[in-house]
Amino acid sequence: MDRGGRPGWLRSLGFAFLSFNCGMAIYRSSSDPSAVAFVVVAYLALIALFRCLHLLERAPAGGQARASMKAAVWGLSTLLTLMFSYKVAAIMPLWGAAGVWVMGLGTIVAGFYAFFVHSEAP
Template sequence: MAIYRSDGDKYAIAFVGFSYIDLVLLFICLRLFEKAEPNSSTRSNLKAAVWVLTTLLTVVFSYKVAAIMPVPVQVLVWAMAGATVLGGFYAFFVHRESKY
């Protein structure tokens, strides 16, 4: 439906296609991550893939939103996207849960 409504806009079609492919890959990686053995290299690789896929989605959606906003709001959108990406990196790769 989104491609039909894009009225032949190549960039809109690419955005929709990329978003759907990214989401499908994200769900596949999440499912494989859940099934992977704890502390395995496969699990670590899947964690990295999940972070990359969510980062890509954050960037493309931020780009689309920022494109229609005035400059001060664009700065806010990109700041929030950066905080989300960095927060995700910290949560996935830096933070260690306490054993208590």
């Protein structure tokens, strides 16, 4: 729960944990610019996704702001799904990589259906 616009201790702890782990990943991957870029983009996308989810929860039902937040949440979750599917599939055998991509694409399609096709309860 928010306390006067400030996040609770659990959210703050989660954000600190995420930030620490991303910092450590950047430090350990400092010799590989593509790995650093992956971590930075994933971190920023996660922060943006959490913010958009917060705004989506507070948006009035049926408004343009809610539709925009749905699109932003779906877009960011799609970006993260594709990024992590790419990284995981790269270290899998062919059949495993195919499974990762099928599951990732299934998640993206299911998210699209849930946000844009399936109607909300009145």
